[in-house]
């Protein structure tokens with residue numbers, strides 16, 4: 061018996077092990093972050109001080125929903141592949157939303173052809 065990794069014992073194999081582990085760290089759904097980004101700057105509250113968060117919650121990446129302990133770490137993150145990938149997703153067409161899910165389940169609005177960008 062090898063048993064290299066305890067997380068592999070699950071029967072469902074929908075994701076690769078790596079993808080499954082990665083998904084644990086993506087807290088918010090893409091659609092929620094996307095909607096946050098669509099809000100004008102005036103509506104964004106100043107970051108509240110939070111002792112529980114790294115750097116008192118002052119260094120935040122909106123795209124990735126992550127907090128950083130200082131500005132250097134955050135800037136480093138902005139340069140990272142992971143952040144750029146995320147940024148690309150957010151700049152692209154709207155990600156999967158709850159409405160899509162309801163439509164797929166046969167609920168909500170009737171399908172009137174291709175969706176327009178304005179929601």
Ligand SMILES: [Zn+2]
Nearest residue numbers: 121123124143
């Ligand atoms: Zn980021």
